[in-house]
Amino acid sequence: MTGSAEGAERTPGRLAALLIDASAEAISAAGGLAGGVYLRSRTPGLLRLAVLEGLPGPLFRPWWRVHVDRPFPVADAYRLGVEVVLPNATEAMRRYPQYAAGLPFPFGSLYLPVAGRSGVFGVLTVLRPTAADATELLPVRERMARLAEELGAALDKLEDQDASAVTWEDGPLCVRPPASRPPSGHLGRFAWDPATGLLTADERLNVVLGAVAAEAHGTAEGFADAVAPADAERILAALREAAGGRPPALPLFVRGPDGAPRLVEVWGPYDDAARARASTVRGVVLDPGPGTVADAAADLLPDGVLSLDRLGTVVYANPHAARLLRRPRTELLGRALWEGVPWLNQPALEDHLRGALLSPDPVHFHVRRPSAHGREPAADAIAGDWLALSVYPGPDLLTCTLRLGPRVADSPSGPPDALGSPETAGAPSLSPLYRPIVLAIALTEAVTARQVSAVVMRELLPAFGGRRLAIYLLQERHLYLAWETGFPKGFLAPFDGVGLDERLPGVETLTSGRPLFYDSMQQLADAYPGIALDATEGARAFLPLIASGRSVGSCILGFDRPRSFSTEERTVLTAMAGLIAHAMEKAQRYESEAALARGLQQALLPRRLSQHPLMETAGRYLPGTQGMEVGGDWYDVVAAGDGLALVIGDVQGHGVQAAATMGQLRSAVRAFALGDRPPDEVMSGTNHLLIDLDAGLFASCCYIRLDPVTGVAQAAVAGHPRPLLRRPDGRTHVVDLPGGVVLGVDPQATYPVTELRMEPGAVLALYTDGLVERPGVDIDDGISALRVALARAGAPGARPGGRSLAGVADRLTATARHTADRPDDIALLLATRRATPPPRK
Numbered sequence: 051m052t053g054s055a056e057g058a059e060r061t062p063g064r065l066a067a068l069l070i071d072a073s074a075e076a077i078s079a080a081g082g083l084a085g086g087v088y089l090r091s092r093t094p095g096l097l098r099l100a101v102l103e104g105l106p107g108p109l110f111r112p113w114w115r116v117h118v119d120r121p122f123p124v125a126d127a128y129r130l131g132v133e134v135v136l137p138n139a140t141e142a143m144r145r146y147p148q149y150a151a152g153l154p155f156p157f158g159s160l161y162l163p164v165a166g167r168s169g170v171f172g173v174l175t176v177l178r179p180t181a182a183d184a185t186e187l188l189p190v191r192e193r194m195a196r197l198a199e200e201l202g203a204a205l206d207k208l209e210d211q212d213a214s215a216v217t218w219e220d221g222p223l224c225v226r227p228p229a230s231r232p233p234s235g236h237l238g239r240f241a242w243d244p245a246t247g248l249l250t251a252d253e254r255l256n257v258v259l260g261a262v263a264a265e266a267h268g269t270a271e272g273f274a275d276a277v278a279p280a281d282a283e284r285i286l287a288a289l290r291e292a293a294g295g296r297p298p299a300l301p302l303f304v305r306g307p308d309g310a311p312r313l314v315e316v317w318g319p320y321d322d323a324a325r326a327r328a329s330t331v332r333g334v335v336l337d338p339g340p341g342t343v344a345d346a347a348a349d350l351l352p353d354g355v356l357s358l359d360r361l362g363t364v365v366y367a368n369p370h371a372a373r374l375l376r377r378p379r380t381e382l383l384g385r386a387l388w389e390g391v392p393w394l395n396q397p398a399l400e401d402h403l404r405g406a407l408l409s410p411d412p413v414h415f416h417v418r419r420p421s422a423h424g425r426e427p428a429a430d431a432i433a434g435d436w437l438a439l440s441v442y443p444g445p446d447l448l449t450c451t452l453r454l455g456p457r458v459a460d461s462p463s464g465p466p467d468a469l470g471s472p473e474t475a476g477a478p479s480l481s482p483l484y485r486p487i488v489l490a491i492a493l494t495e496a497v498t499a500r501q502v503s504a505v506v507m508r509e510l511l512p513a514f515g516g517r518r519l520a521i522y523l524l525q526e527r528h529l530y531l532a533w534e535t536g537f538p539k540g541f542l543a544p545f546d547g548v549g550l551d552e553r554l555p556g557v558e559t560l561t562s563g564r565p566l567f568y569d570s571m572q573q574l575a576d577a578y579p580g581i582a583l584d585a586t587e588g589a590r591a592f593l594p595l596i597a598s599g600r601s602v603g604s605c606i607l608g609f610d611r612p613r614s615f616s617t618e619e620r621t622v623l624t625a626m627a628g629l630i631a632h633a634m635e636k637a638q639r640y641e642s643e644a645a646l647a648r649g650l651q652q653a654l655l656p657r658r659l660s661q662h663p664l665m666e667t668a669g670r671y672l673p674g675t676q677g678m679e680v681g682g683d684w685y686d687v688v689a690a691g692d693g694l695a696l697v698i699g700d701v702q703g704h705g706v707q708a709a710a711t712m713g714q715l716r717s718a719v720r721a722f723a724l725g726d727r728p729p730d731e732v733m734s735g736t737n738h739l740l741i742d743l744d745a746g747l748f749a750s751c752c753y754i755r756l757d758p759v760t761g762v763a764q765a766a767v768a769g770h771p772r773p774l775l776r777r778p779d780g781r782t783h784v785v786d787l788p789g790g791v792v793l794g795v796d797p798q799a800t801y802p803v804t805e806l807r808m809e810p811g812a813v814l815a816l817y818t819d820g821l822v823e824r825p826g827v828d829i830d831d832g833i834s835a836l837r838v839a840l841a842r843a844g845a846p847g848a849r850p851g852g853r854s855l856a857g858v859a860d861r862l863t864a865t866a867r868h869t870a871d872r873p874d875d876i877a878l879l880l881a882t883r884r885a886t887p888p889p890r891k
Contacts, residue, residue: 063295065208065215069101070225072174072201077103077227079193080160082176083408084227084360087164087201088116088124089172089218095119097128097172100218104227105177105407106362106386109400112152112513114221120508121492122149127161127173134161135191137181148492155408156180160191162198166206171216174198177408224361227446242270242331244293249273258312258337277335278304278312285314292318292331303363303384311365311383312337354452360407362386365447374437374452376419393420406441406448414440416455493633497640499523502633503533510626511607514619517588518608522556523634524601529557536608541584553578556604559592565624566592570612589613591623595631602631602638659687662694663887664758668859672866672876674820682708682749683818683877684716690755691726695719698816698879699751700770711745715793719753729753729766733790733801737768740794748794752816761808761883766801768793771819771829774837778811782841784833810885813858815840820874821866836862855880 069087077085084104088097097116099107107114118125123134123146136142137158143150158181162174174197181187205216238255242248249270259276270289274282281304288302295318302314316333354371358364367382375382375391382390388399394417405413418436438455441448492509496502503521511519518536522529522545531546550557555578559566568574568590571583588609595602605627615623659667669685682701687694697719701712718739722732732753740749750770756763765773765785769792776782790801808814815836822832843858859880866876 065205066101066223068201068204068208070103070223072197073101073103073176073225074227076174076176076194076197079197080176080178080187080190082178083157085174085176086222087172087174088128089216090128090170091219092214092217097124098218098220099222100172101225102222103225104360105224106360106403107222107224108386108388109362109404109407115512117508120148121146123159123161124173124175127163127175128170131163131165131170133163133191133195135184135187136160137184137187139180141184153404153408155405156410157408158187160187160194162194164198164202164205166202166209166216168206168209171202171205172218174201179410227360238335240273240333240335242273242289242293242333244290244329244331255335258335277306277314279307280305288314288316289331289333292316292333293329294318303365305380305383306337310337313365356382356387356450356452358387358448358450360446360448362388362403364390371450371452374419374454402439402441403448406443410443412440412442414438493629496633497637499532499634499637499641502630502637505633506605506630507533507535510630514607514623515609515613516607517610518606520556520606520608521595521603521630521634522605523595523603523638524550524560529560529603532603538584541582544582554581555590555592556606559594560596560601560604563594563596565594565620565627567615567620569614584608586610587612589615591615593623593627593630595627595634597628597631597635600635602634605630656686660689660694661687662689662758664884665694665756665881666855666884667694667696667879667881668855669880670859670863670876670878672820672863674875682712682747683820683875684712685816685877685879686716686720687879687881688720688723690723692759693726693755693757694881695723695732696754696756696814696816696879696881697723697751698770698818698877699749700818700820700875700877701749702747708747711740711743711747711749714743715740715749715751719751723753723755726755728803729755729764730801730803733766733768733793734799737793737799737801738797741797745794748792750792750818754814754816756808756814756881756883758883761810761812763806763808763814765804765806766790768799768801771817771822771833773817774815774833774840775806775808776813776815776840776843778809780841782837784837808883810883812883813840813843813855814881815862816879816881818875818877820876821863821878823874855882 069089073085073087076082082104084102086102086105087100089100090096091098095118097118099110099114099116102110116122116124118129123136123142126132127134136145139150139154139156139158142159157177158179159175159177164171164174174194176194178190184191209216238252238258240249240251240255242250247269249268249272251273270286271282274285274289277285281302284302284304304312304314306312313336314333315336316331318329318331354374355366355368356364356371357366363384363386364382365384367379369379372379372382375394377391387403388395396417399415399417402413402415416436416438421435436455438453440451442450492505493502496505499521503519506521507519511517519534520531520537520542521533523532524530527550528547529545529550531542534542545554545556548554548557550561555566555568555574568577570589571587574590575581575583586608588611590609591607593605593607595605607623656669659669661667667687669687671683671685682699682703684697684699684701686697688697689695697716699712699715699719701708701715715736718736719732722735727735733751736751740747749768751768752765752770752773753767754763754765754773765787767787767789769789772787772789773785774782775785785804785806787804788802791799817836819829822836823829824832839862840858843861859878862880863876863878
């Protein structure tokens with residue numbers, strides 16, 4: 051766990067100030083525990099946490115980056131541009147199980163999109179105590195909506211000055227929340243003019259500094275020496291940074307001349323306009339008082355007592371806590387707990403602290419201390435390796451008690467040698483406690499091998515600090531590469547299709563059923579002499595993918611640097627491999643069954659469309675990719691007397707019944723069309739047939755009978771999207787048809803007939819809703835987008851070199867074809883009228 055104040059130093063001050071102010075006001079308006087702002091980044095589809103107020107950033111590192119396509123509330127608020135309200139943990143688990151599994155604590159949350167003229171900039175979010183339901187939060191939602199709107203307007207102005215200004219590329223700024231009550235000690239204020247070097251103070255600062263005369267701190271240097279002689283350089287550095295326009299870093303905890311703790315905060319002008327008006331740096335010095343009754347009492351307690359602020363900084367530690375933690379009090383006060391006590395830098399502690407920060411109930415747990423190694427004789431006198439900790443939440447501070455406890459068999463261990471190699475001991479945790487349920491929930495939504503691999507890359511790899519991933523699947527005693535990311539181009543090609551008799555770690559982990567872990571590439575080379583290695587020196591983990599005793603494949607995780615794997619990490623990764631294997635096995639079944647289903651679907655569609663010398667038609671069908679059942683979309687072109695009938699329809703639902711019903715309706719419509727029945731009779735007859743079938747399904751349909759010679763068309767619609775007509779001059783519009791209700795609902799339904807005319811070179815487009823519907827987007831917007839695409843596609847045959855109708859159909863479905871996750875089937879039928887028959891070949 052590491053701090054993120056360095057991110058502030060690289061961030062334009064004006065943007066940071068706007069975000070900090072907005073998050074502070076949002077916390078106040080919502081009665082929140084914490085809040086922050088996510089901003090878009092220069093990486094497409096990636097949001098970054100720009101400001102986190104009221105929580106330690108290092109504890110929430112897994113949530114610093116969010117992809118907009120993830121099933122998280124902040125992603126939905128950004129992508130859909132809608133407010134997301136989760137009043138309690140139950141609602142969060144119901145709507146966002148992955149998010150709730152990662153933060154399984156009783157809190158509520160609100161997410162407001164911050165929109166501007168150019169689109170959504172980011173999301174304003176607040177975490178707060180739970181509420182019974184969303185209606186209880188109506189006043190809060192209104193105030194936060196106003197704040198989001200005001201922030202969006204301010205970011206618009208910032209973007210006008212610099213088009214790339216409103217993005218975020220660093221870690222979050224971690225900011226202290228507004229205090230729920232005034233501090234109990236003495237507080238004095240000061241102001242420093244960098245131009246003149248003059249520092250002025252109010253009378254209360256003289257009270258804080260005691261006997262030091264005001265003239266002794268008339269300069270920045272004198273002031274720093276008076277406040278904290280041992281930390282004078284830190285104070286001067288903070289003053290200079292504030293004068294340079296950098297946002298406020300974390301508060302400085304320093305010690306006065308008598309060793310008493312003091313807190314110094316500084317702030318300055320954070321944009322060019324403010325610096326033009328005045329360059330004064332202002333701040334406060336807080337002296338809580340070295341002899342307060344509370345501290346004196348706590349110093350005498352037999353238990354260890356720590357107080358942490360909401361950023362994880364130790365603001366008080368009694369002598370017994372220092373002895374139990376085997377750290378001097380001077381190394382605890384003013385530092386983050388995990389920095390002051392490096393062996394506490396472990397995933398289990400992170401999770402307990404998150405619980406204390408986000409829920410109203412205390413948390414209790416055990417942690418094992420490392421041995422003293424003879425370095426601290428006083429600590430050696432304390433028997434026992436285990437500490438019992440209790441953390442009690444508060445509005446501004448967390449109070450932690452420590453006492454010696456018995457060994458707990460299932461408690462996480464904490465010595466450095468169990469947490470990492472010597473090179474990484476005390477460094478940021480590479481594997482924040484990763485809950486298997488998070489990956490399990492994400493994998494339930496993946497139905498193809500590609501989707502499973504994408505989930506592993508998105509969910510598992512970042513949680514353990516990995517940068518490389520390869521997944522091999524077993525087929526006929528050979529391992530074939532199914533997914534790779536992060537490896538040099540072509541590096542894995544020689545390993546694609548290797549047999550199970552090869553001596554390779556990816557093979558042996560599967561044949562033995564044991565995961566293999568190598569702390570460095572040198573270890574890997576020693577174990578497998580002559581094996582090809584990439585350029586990095588990092589660690590590798592080889593995991594067997596075995597589901598229900600059946601070998602599925604193997605998974606390789608790669609890291610950029612050497613590292614060791616703790617017992618806990620090995621256990622978690624092995625469990626994760628089992629989940630991945632089951633998901634891959636399910637995906638393989640899906641792909642086999644889906645292939646059969648698609649074959650059935652294709653068999654039900656027309657192999658050949660009826661033709662006419664003066665007409666050209668083109669049809670396209672794209673099956674949905676979510677789920678493995680066939681759909682009910684269809685299209686057809688049928689000879690109808692001396693004309694042609696253009697038909698498109700969509701049976702409700704998916705599955706064999708929908709497909710069978712679609713086949714029956716298609717046959718019925720063809721029969722009516724071949725008899726050259728009027729469109730209203732075709733619709734009525736098909737409606738009665740569907741009702742008589744008693745299939746419990748309904749269908750939409752559009753039927754157009756066209757005379758290719760005159761261009762006169764008669765159309766009837768049953769609850770189906772209206773067709774589009776592109777005129778030869780490029781003007782394109784939705785055909786206004788009155789239409790009737792869907793088929794299969796009302797036996798008395800009527801279907802009005804509308805007459806229209808197609809000029810030579812015009813294009814008529816019939817489609818199903820899968821082509822124009824998107825989650826969270828109004829269908830009218832989708833139809834408008836299709837209309838624009840058809841207008842730009844070019845008139846087929848209208849001029850030499852004009853786009854063919856088949857080319858137009860391909861262009862209109864191009865985006866859908868390249869969309870990996872299509873929730874619905876898509877059918878498209880295009881028709882154009884020729885002025886003259888094409889020449890005979």
